[in-house]
Amino acid sequence: MIRYLLRRVGISLITVAGLALVVFLVVRILPGDAAAARLGPEASPEDIEALRAKLGLDQPLIVQLGDYLWGLLHGDLGLAVSTGRPVADELFARLPATIELAVAGLLVALVIGFPLGMLAASRRGRASDAIARVFAVLGSSMAPVWLGLLLIFGLYSVARIFPGPVGRLPIGMPPPEHITGMYVLDGLLTGNFAATGEALRYLALPALTLGLGASAAVLKMVRSAMIATAESGFVRTARAYGVPGREILWRDQLRNAMLQVLTAIGLVFGFLLGGNVIVERLFSWPGMGRVAYDALGSNDLELLQGYALIIGVIYIALNFAVDLLYGVIDPRIRLGGRSS
Amino acid sequence: MTRLSIESLSVEVESSGARILDDVSLTIGAGEIVGLVGESGSGKSMTSLATMGILPRGLRATSGRFLVDGIDVTDAANRSVSSRFAMIFQNPRDSLNPLMRVGAQIARMVSLHQGLDRKAAQAEAVDLLGRVHIADPAAAARKYPHQLSGGMCQRVMVAMALACRPSLLIADEPTTALDVTVQAQILDLIVELVEQTGCGVLLVTHDLGVVAETCDRVNVLYRGDLVEHGATAEVFANPQHEYTRYLLESGRELEVGDGAA
Ligand SMILES: Nc1ncnc2c1ncn2[C@@H]1O[C@H](COP(=O)(O)OP(=O)(O)O)[C@@H](O)[C@H]1O
Ligand SMILES: [Mg+2]
Numbered sequence: 001m002i003r004y005l006l007r008r009v010g011i012s013l014i015t016v017a018g019l020a021l022v023v024f025l026v027v028r029i030l031p032g033d034a035a036a037a038r039l040g041p042e043a044s045p046e047d048i049e050a051l052r053a054k055l056g057l058d059q060p061l062i063v064q065l066g067d068y069l070w071g072l073l074h075g076d077l078g079l080a081v082s083t084g085r086p087v088a089d090e091l092f093a094r095l096p097a098t099i100e101l102a103v104a105g106l107l108v109a110l111v112i113g114f115p116l117g118m119l120a121a122s123r124r125g126r127a128s129d130a131i132a133r134v135f136a137v138l139g140s141s142m143a144p145v146w147l148g149l150l151l152i153f154g155l156y157s158v159a160r161i162f163p164g165p166v167g168r169l170p171i172g173m174p175p176p177e178h179i180t181g182m183y184v185l186d187g188l189l190t191g192n193f194a195a196t197g198e199a200l201r202y203l204a205l206p207a208l209t210l211g212l213g214a215s216a217a218v219l220k221m222v223r224s225a226m227i228a229t230a231e232s233g234f235v236r237t238a239r240a241y242g243v244p245g246r247e248i249l250w251r252d253q254l255r256n257a258m259l260q261v262l263t264a265i266g267l268v269f270g271f272l273l274g275g276n277v278i279v280e281r282l283f284s285w286p287g288m289g290r291v292a293y294d295a296l297g298s299n300d301l302e303l304l305q306g307y308a309l310i311i312g313v314i315y316i317a318l319n320f321a322v323d324l325l326y327g328v329i330d331p332r333i334r335l336g337g338r339s340s
Numbered sequence: 341m342t343r344l345s346i347e348s349l350s351v352e353v354e355s356s357g358a359r360i361l362d363d364v365s366l367t368i369g370a371g372e373i374v375g376l377v378g379e380s381g382s383g384k385s386m387t388s389l390a391t392m393g394i395l396p397r398g399l400r401a402t403s404g405r406f407l408v409d410g411i412d413v414t415d416a417a418n419r420s421v422s423s424r425f426a427m428i429f430q431n432p433r434d435s436l437n438p439l440m441r442v443g444a445q446i447a448r449m450v451s452l453h454q455g456l457d458r459k460a461a462q463a464e465a466v467d468l469l470g471r472v473h474i475a476d477p478a479a480a481a482r483k484y485p486h487q488l489s490g491g492m493c494q495r496v497m498v499a500m501a502l503a504c505r506p507s508l509l510i511a512d513e514p515t516t517a518l519d520v521t522v523q524a525q526i527l528d529l530i531v532e533l534v535e536q537t538g539c540g541v542l543l544v545t546h547d548l549g550v551v552a553e554t555c556d557r558v559n560v561l562y563r564g565d566l567v568e569h570g571a572t573a574e575v576f577a578n579p580q581h582e583y584t585r586y587l588l589e590s591g592r593e594l595e596v597g598d599g600a601a
Contacts, residue, residue: 233434242418331484
């Protein structure tokens with residue numbers, strides 16, 4: 001287990017380093033002069049030269065890389081040109097909103113995808129399986145924008161069940177005292193239940209938009225994992241010896257199916273964190289995806305680079321967490337030993 | 341005395357109606373080891389699973405009665421619980437839940453079949469591991485399947501079978517996946533178990549050497565048909581059916597080949 005852990009830590013660190021290198025190179029290799037692009041068409045050659053020197057762009061690439069990595073080690077992601085503030089501040093200030101939305105989206109995806117996947121597996125080949133699979137195809141092929149608009153139209157414009165796409169809280173309502181930056185949680189922690197309630201209402205539609213799409217992926221994975229375990233030797237043994245069906249389902253099938261599903265759930269969560277640029281934009285959700293979207297518009301390479309890096313690091317951290325979980329629940333990893 | 345009789349068991353594929361087993365009948369006496377041989381795909385495993393009452397999805401028994409000690413148990417919900425049938429399989433490690441300690445897996449069958457509480461069932465599980473000649477059974481009970489060799493896993497499966505106080509043991513190719521030396525040990529264990537408990541055994545195998553050594557009687561299955569049955573010595577000395585003769589001849593060739601290698 002210790003060796004397994006060290007290996008995972010090592011792999012994660014190497015991946016982070018590789019990621020930093022790729023992000024650095026991609027931005028440098030892009031055609032055009034970064035300094036000129038920043039200052040706009042009106043800038044004089046002297047101004048551009050001065051900025052190049054200030055940004056270190058006149059240095060050899062290897063020196064630039066050294067500076068960049070040195071900065072990273074100190075949590076310095078550079079300055080966001082469009083706002084003049086440090087990139088790290090810009091992004092980390094928005095991280096809680098993004099995490100709150102992604103967690104809510106994941107919960108929606110799991111709550112819908114898991115039982116439907118189990119149902120589809122147990123009714124394989126029958127009508128409910130077919131319906132669940134049609135849902136899966138629809139869910140994974142539907143563009144999030146379209147789904148979001150549909151939900152806004154149905155549940156806000158027409159039914160007035162949820163608030164419109166105006167951010168995290170009603171306009172004018174102060175956020176709960178800052179602890180984690182996630183309003184639902186902060187409201188609970190500070191006893192400000194009104195804020196939690198409102199935050200949940202405002203979270204509902206974007207989370208549904210994100211989660212419905214992802215639930216299709218969860219459904220498919222759970223279905224195939226449950227079918228695979230249903231046909232496994234140990235389930236056959238349990239059936240042969242008359243273990244009650246419900247116990248087989250929960251104790252044998254589901255726990256083993258979880259092993260197959262866990263990796264994919266980590267991926268889905270990573271996707272929800274990094275892939276919700278559109279959804280954040282649609283719901284005026286002030287998360288990191290919003291920052292990245294705006295950075296695209298203002299040509300702010302430093303900010304985009306920081307976004308790519310942070311999302312990448314979160315992805316790697318998630319994978320590491322999933323590997324850790326495997327170490328906890330799978331005795332084959334926890335204890336090692338022979339396995340022929 | 342006849343412990344189990346299977347009467348005209350037929351199994352077909354639900355979707356296509358293709359026959360997997362056609363009118364198979366056989367009997368197993370108390371304390372008797374009865375062989376079921378046939379080449380791969382002849383229906384040996386389906387006979388076993390149908391007898392346990394757990395045919396895989398997509399297959400269905402269209403006829404057949406099961407009598408245990410003369411009593412019809414065809415309609416029993418689970419013949420392991422109602423008639424104390426037990427079964428061990430070809431791939432012992434795959435037959436065990438990789439996430440549960442083997443002691444707990446045996447204990448669960450003990451509580452299911454003997455109605456003991458958790459603690460007593462755990463103790464009984466350790467006891468059973470001792471009965472299948474596992475050294476330090478208490479330590480073995482705490483292991484997970486991946487920590488045990490294939491032969492050890494099969495012993496665990498036999499211990500699990502014992503947890504049912506079996507009246508009948510179905511062993512579907514119990515040694516096929518194991519090393520040669522371990523094969524003999526597992527077969528010895530099964531023979532010993534029969535002597536101790538007086539249960540009947542249906543020993544499924546494609547290995548005629550195993551049949552010759554352990555089985556009192558043998559049934560030959562060919563493409564879902566039971567083509568020949570009788571006392572092992574008689575069938576081997578004087579095979580009636582062409583397919584049995586073919587099996588015996590290819591078996592001998594194999595043995596000659598093994599000797600040369
Ligand atoms: N689920 C299934 N659906 C359709 N055919 C099956 C299924 N399971 C087994 N069969 C067929 O039943 C026949 C007998 O299989 P089996 O009893 O496993 O053979 P054996 O154990 O003698 O090698 C084979 O031809 C196999 O292809
Ligand atoms: Mg078979």
